[in-house]
Amino acid sequence: MALVNHETKDIHCKILYVGPNLSGKTTTMRALYKELSEKTLSHDLFFEDTEAQDKYFEFLPLSLGDVNSYQIKLHLYSRPYWGVYDTLEGLLFQNLDGLVYVFDSDPLAMDDNINELSDVRERLDDKGLDASNFPQVFQYNKQDLLRKLPTGLLNLELNTYRYPFFETVATKSVGVKESLTSLAKQILSQIKSE
Ligand SMILES: Nc1nc2c(ncn2[C@@H]2O[C@H](COP(=O)(O)OP(=O)(O)OP(=O)(O)O)[C@@H](O)[C@H]2O)c(=O)[nH]1
Numbered sequence: 005m006a007l008v009n010h011e012t013k014d015i016h017c018k019i020l021y022v023g024p025n026l027s028g029k030t031t032t033m034r035a036l037y038k039e040l041s042e043k044t045l046s047h048d049l050f051f052e053d054t055e056a057q058d059k060y061f062e063f064l065p066l067s068l069g070d071v072n073s074y075q076i077k078l079h080l081y082s083r084p085y086w087g088v089y090d091t092l093e094g095l096l097f098q099n100l101d102g103l104v105y106v107f108d109s110d111p112l113a114m115d116d117n118i119n120e121l122s123d124v125r126e127r128l129d130d131k132g133l134d135a136s137n138f139p140q141v142f143q144y145n146k147q148d149l150l151r152k153l154p155t156g157l158l159n160l161e162l163n164t165y166r167y168p169f170f171e172t173v174a175t176k177s178v179g180v181k182e183s184l185t186s187l188a189k190q191i192l193s194q195i196k197s198e
């Protein structure tokens with residue numbers, strides 16, 4: 005549930021980037037950092053290029069500007085390669101406001117996409133969240149590949165509940181901001197309706 009602070013007039017939303025190994029989650033967050041983040045933040049604090057990189061989640065706080073005089077603060081996390089730390093996984097899905105699925109459009113990654121989707125659904129279930137009624141967006145990443153799956157097929161297989169979807173090229177910042185904005189809108193409209 006998003007944290008709304010009426011005194012300081014800000015709204016904090018927790019967003020988790022999920023997707024199979026090497027689908028482009030970190031690249032997406034790096035691209036967003038370049039486009040949106042507050043320049044006072046230390047880049048190195050959140051992205052360390054170490055061998056252990058895959059084992060830890062990444063965190064990126066962003067400010068999305070004002071809506072009705074409230075500052076929208078987004079706290080972005082990425083899910084580490086799954087199965088690593090069960091406790092950490094539980095924490096990442098705790099108090100979640102929205103999900104960005106980063107799927108790989110490479111035909112060879114389709115099984116991994118499907119496995120990741122069903123694994124995330126289980127995690128949502130564990131937290132009592134309903135995958136058919138929860139803010140989420142789908143990124144079909146690596147659209148620059150010569151061999152890629154058609155978006156219609158990816159949508160049919162993965163986007164069962166027909167949520168907004170975006171064709172992205174994270175390495176070139178294509179579509180990543182639009183995808184996050186669409187998710188933020190879903191979260192905000194849910195807050196308004198409560
Ligand atoms: N061609 C292409 N390559 C991409 C794109 N996005 C990411 N990559 C590449 O895919 C590889 C994996 O990207 P990451 O961002 O590290 O993927 P990840 O999902 O964070 O991977 P894990 O954290 O290990 O699960 C890197 O070599 C990226 O440069 C894209 O849109 N197109």
Ligand SMILES: [Mg+2]
Pocket residue numbers: 029030031058082
């Ligand atoms: Mg990563």
